[in-house]
Amino acid sequence: DTEVTQTPKHLVMGMTNKKSLKCEQHMGHRAMYWYKQKAKKPPELMFVYSYEKLSINESVPSRFSPECPNSSLLNLHLHALQPEDSALYLCASSPQVSGSGRGQNEQFFGPGTRLTVL
Amino acid sequence: EDQVTQSPEALRLQEGESSSLNCSYTVSGLRGLFWYRQDPGKGPEFLFTLYSAGEEKEKERLKATLTKKESFLHITAPKPEDSATYLCAVQGAGSARQLTFGSGTQLTVLP
Numbered sequence: 001d002t003e004v005t006q007t008p009k010h011l012v013m014g015m016t017n018k019k020s021l022k023c024e025q026h027m028g029h030r031a032m033y034w035y036k037q038k039a040k041k042p043p044e045l046m047f048v049y050s051y052e053k054l055s056i057n058e059s060v061p062s063r064f065s066p067e068c069p070n071s072s073l074l075n076l077h078l079h080a081l082q083p084e085d086s087a088l089y090l091c092a093s094s095p096q097v098s099g100s101g102r103g104q105n106e107q108f109f110g111p112g113t114r115l116t117v118l
Numbered sequence: 119e120d121q122v123t124q125s126p127e128a129l130r131l132q133e134g135e136s137s138s139l140n141c142s143y144t145v146s147g148l149r150g151l152f153w154y155r156q157d158p159g160k161g162p163e164f165l166f167t168l169y170s171a172g173e174e175k176e177k178e179r180l181k182a183t184l185t186k187k188e189s190f191l192h193i194t195a196p197k198p199e200d201s202a203t204y205l206c207a208v209q210g211a212g213s214a215r216q217l218t219f220g221s222g223t224q225l226t227v228l229p
Contacts, residue, residue, distance in 0.1 A: 042222060043219060105149065109163070111161045
């Protein structure tokens with residue numbers, strides 16, 4: 001099973017709302033990622049978790065707050081977002097963050113959450 | 119700094135008309151080159167990983183090849199359902215070891 005699931009599929013929120021995006025994988029992967037993707041652009045890395053610890057934060061504004069409750073779950077908490085934060089938010093997982101063996105770093109993406117900030 | 123350039127930006131083919139997509143890269147110590155397919159509004163779907171020059175992988179009508187400077191995704195006798203954006207990404211041996219994506223090639227296959 002190479003499935004990563006994300007909920008919700010769509011989210012519309014105002015600039016004063018607080019909401020959360022959820023991601024789940026059951027492949028036993030120890031690395032999980034959040035990406036942001038704007039239309040006609042490639043995915044842009046936001047956060048990386050390795051063994052449930054935050055290992056990379058790509059200078060993301062504090063209005064985005066990641067959380068990894070366990071090895072299968074990844075959340076992204078949203079607060080006081082701006083209209084320019086509207087995008088497709090993608091979760092991904094891989095066996096390792098920087099494994100040396102073949103197949104260790106292959107990232108599998110979820111279907112994404114389409115976020116619209118009004 | 120790792121860099122990936124994909125060409126062409128967009129490609130329109132007739133059904134059955136074979137062609138190739140190009141991914142040129144510069145990376146410090148290639149740990150893997152990845153091809154993904156992305157349909158509009160959906161997450162990228164993993165296709166292939168290539169690790170060393172000379173390596174080739176195939177899946178249905180797709181064949182990916184790798185040299186020291188570029189990778190090609192060959193599409194043989196494409197069908198309309200092959201229409202999608204194809205993304206190439208590399209992972210180098212640098213400290214971050216994260217994926218560097220190209221901007222993608224938007225492929226349209228006309229019936």
